[in-house]
Amino acid sequence: MARAQFDREQVLENVTNAFWRLGYSATSMQTVFEKTGLKPGSIYLAFGNKEGLFKESLDHYTQQSLTRLEATLAQYTRVEEAIRHILCRFIEESCQAQYCSCFLVKSQLELGEHQVELKNHVSEQLRRVESLFYKYLLKDNSESAAQAKASSIMLHIFGIRVYGYHSHSRDQLLAALRLGLPWLGWSAEH
Amino acid sequence: MARAQFDREQVLENVTNAFWRLGYSATSMQTVFEKTGLKPGSIYLAFGNKEGLFKESLDHYTQQSLTRLEATLAQYTRVEEAIRHILCRFIEESCQAQYCSCFLVKSQLELGEHQVELKNHVSEQLRRVESLFYKYLLKDNSESAAQAKASSIMLHIFGIRVYGYHSHSRDQLLAALRLGLPWLGWSAEH
DNA sequence: ATATAACTTGAATGATTGTTCAACTTTTGC
DNA sequence: GCAAAAGTTGAACAATCATTCAAGTTATAT
Numbered sequence: 001m002a003r004a005q006f007d008r009e010q011v012l013e014n015v016t017n018a019f020w021r022l023g024y025s026a027t028s029m030q031t032v033f034e035k036t037g038l039k040p041g042s043i044y045l046a047f048g049n050k051e052g053l054f055k056e057s058l059d060h061y062t063q064q065s066l067t068r069l070e071a072t073l074a075q076y077t078r079v080e081e082a083i084r085h086i087l088c089r090f091i092e093e094s095c096q097a098q099y100c101s102c103f104l105v106k107s108q109l110e111l112g113e114h115q116v117e118l119k120n121h122v123s124e125q126l127r128r129v130e131s132l133f134y135k136y137l138l139k140d141n142s143e144s145a146a147q148a149k150a151s152s153i154m155l156h157i158f159g160i161r162v163y164g165y166h167s168h169s170r171d172q173l174l175a176a177l178r179l180g181l182p183w184l185g186w187s188a189e190h
Numbered sequence: 191m192a193r194a195q196f197d198r199e200q201v202l203e204n205v206t207n208a209f210w211r212l213g214y215s216a217t218s219m220q221t222v223f224e225k226t227g228l229k230p231g232s233i234y235l236a237f238g239n240k241e242g243l244f245k246e247s248l249d250h251y252t253q254q255s256l257t258r259l260e261a262t263l264a265q266y267t268r269v270e271e272a273i274r275h276i277l278c279r280f281i282e283e284s285c286q287a288q289y290c291s292c293f294l295v296k297s298q299l300e301l302g303e304h305q306v307e308l309k310n311h312v313s314e315q316l317r318r319v320e321s322l323f324y325k326y327l328l329k330d331n332s333e334s335a336a337q338a339k340a341s342s343i344m345l346h347i348f349g350i351r352v353y354g355y356h357s358h359s360r361d362q363l364l365a366a367l368r369l370g371l372p373w374l375g376w377s378a379e380h
Numbered sequence: 381a382t383a384t385a386a387c388t389t390g391a392a393t394g395a396t397t398g399t400t401c402a403a404c405t406t407t408t409g410c
Numbered sequence: 411g412c413a414a415a416a417g418t419t420g421a422a423c424a425a426t427c428a429t430t431c432a433a434g435t436t437a438t439a440t
Contacts, residue, residue, distance in 0.1 A: 002407035002416045023300055025215035029398055039419055040399075046417090050398065105352055106299045109291055110213055123356035144365075151353070151366035158352035159345030162295055166313035175334075176341035180370040192386045192437040219428055229389055230429075236387090240428065 008046070011036045016057040020103040023110050024054055024118075055121060061103045062125040069132055079136045080184045083153060087181075090157060091173050094164025102161045104129075130154050149183070156180055198236070199250075201226045206247040210293040213300050214244055214308075244297075245311060251293045252315040259322055269326045270374045273343060277371075280347060281363050284354025292351045294319075320344050339373070346370055 014035045018027050029050060032043060047053040069086065076082035093099060100106075104125055111119035133153050137146035160173060167173070178186050204225045208217050219240060222233060237243040259276060266272035283289060290296075294315055301309035323343050327336035350363060357363070368376050 002405080002418090005406085005417075022302060022304075023213075023215065025213065026300075026302070026304070028396075030396075041401080041420085042418060044399070100302065101299055108352060108355055109296045109299050110216075112212060112216070112290065114212075114216070119356075126356060147362065148365040148369050151362050152370045155346055155349030155353055155363075155366050155370060158349040159347075162298060162348035162352070163341070163345055165298055166309075166316060172337065172341050173345075175338040176345050179338050179373075180342045180345060183369075192388090192435080195387075195436085218426075220426075231390085231431080232388060234429070 006036070006038060006042070011038065011046075012056060012060045015053060016060050016103065019054055019057050020061070020106070021100050023106060024115070025110065051115070051118060054118060058103070058107065058118075058122060058125060062128065065104075066128060066132065069129065073132070073136050079139060082136070083133070084184050084186065087153075087156065087160070087177055087184075088174075090160045091164065091170055091177075094160055094173070095168050095170050099164065099168075101165045102157075105158060105161045126154075152181065196226070196228060196232070201228065201236075202246060202250045205243060206250050206293065209244055209247050210251070210296070211290050213296060214305070215300065241305070241308060244308060248294070248297065248308075248312060248315060252318065255294075256318060256322065259319065263322070263326050269329060272326070273323070274374050274376065277343075277346065277350070277367055277374075278364075280350045281354065281360055281367075284350055284363070285358050285360050289354065289358075291355045292347075295348060295351045316344075342371065 015032055018031055018035050022031070029040070029043070032038075032053065033040060036043070043053065047056060072086055072089075073079065073082045076085070094101075104122055108119070108122045108126065111122060130150050130153075134146055134150040137149050141149060156177060159176075163173060163176075177184075205222055208221055208225050212221070219230070219233070222228075222243065223230060226233070233243065237246060262276055262279075263269065263272045266275070284291075294312055298309065298312045298316065301312060320340050320343075324336055324340040327339050331339060346367060349366075353363060353366075367374075
């Protein structure tokens with residue numbers, strides 16, 4: 001029973017990157033072989049097929065994202081401050097040259113009738129993100145207020161992910177966030 | 191000089207629908223031939239290639255969208271009321287069974303390094319939409335306020351387009367819009 | 381009526397798609 | 411040390427991809 005000779009994490013890192021940038025359809029298995037240096041047989045034995053590989057990539061990405069979000073949310077005493085930090089980070093990301101939006105958002109919109117299972121899987125991951133915000137907002141809010149605020153946060157995040165993909169304008173996005181999320185208590189200067 | 195025997199508008203309608211639902215990569219020319227009933231030669235003579243066909247589809251969709259938006263904006267005396275109507279319409283759309291988000295948003299996120307020209311074209315169309323809101327908001331706002339409000343509207347629209355694609359929850363979206371866009375002056379009941 | 385330009389047809393192109401598999405190598409359990 | 415399990419290899423598969431083109435048809439201009 002020989003062990004796999006490749007680092008599964010490393011492989012998923014490369015594959016996720018390819019899927020993230022190019023999308024599910026536009027990423028060929030040929031591309032996967034090249035980015036990982038593995039041969040067809042190894043990939044198919046380890047991940048089943050393209051859908052399985054994509055699903056694991058999604059999980060890999062979600063895991064990283066949630067961990068990072070949770071860390072930031074736990075770091076600050078006031079939830080609003082943490083969320084502000086997260087949103088500002090997203091804006092900064094969107095201004096970088098190689099920005100390619102959010103893997104989950106892109107996948108959600110790309111997948112359709114032909115990949116229902118994958119699409120539902122993405123939806124589930126997005127709901128996990130919203131639940132995380134909801135959980136932290138519950139500390140200072142009623143259930144209905146926390147839900148509305150969590151949804152509003154998600155709307156703005158989705159907005160940044162799309163808007164930032166073609167605009168790259170930090171100030172415009174920041175002004176829009178200040179206007180749409182006044183309850184986050186933005187400071188006067190920044 | 192024989193005229194084309196097909197209705198260009200009708201063909202674009204069908205093709206747009208396919209691209210909209212399946213995306214650029216996942217829509218094969220074979221699909222195009224089937225949906226239109228035309229043979230390869232006719233399509234390639236009329237539209238050049240897949241990219242050209244996609245570009246015309248985008249323009250067809252943008253034309254229809256802008257016309258509809260402009261009509262609603264011109265219909266109401268108060269801009270805020272018009273925008274509220276538009277957003278509510280978007281929410282209603284997102285609750286329908288066959289909802290497939292916004293063609294421009296989906297394309298913006300799908301297109302990448304390999305279709306830079308197309309991607310820029312989509313960005314341009316999205317900017318036209320924002321400019322339309324900006325123009326109408328200028329009537330009652332300073333330039334900076336109108337810009338911030340237009341951006342905020344776009345963020346929320348993008349949000350609906352993504353959020354509505356996996357949630358289908360009318361009330362949640364509405365509550366989030368009321369929270370994020372209070373300056374639109376929502377009535378107490380609805 | 382005829383010449384010519386516009387358009388349609390459908391088979392064919394070579395490249396690329398996702399996936400399989402028999403042969404081979406490596407590691408493990410006993 | 412031996413057998414079996416696990417993993418690797420690289421060629422090969424049929425299917426589909428976007429696109430082309432020579433031949434045939436149609437409409438228009440003169």
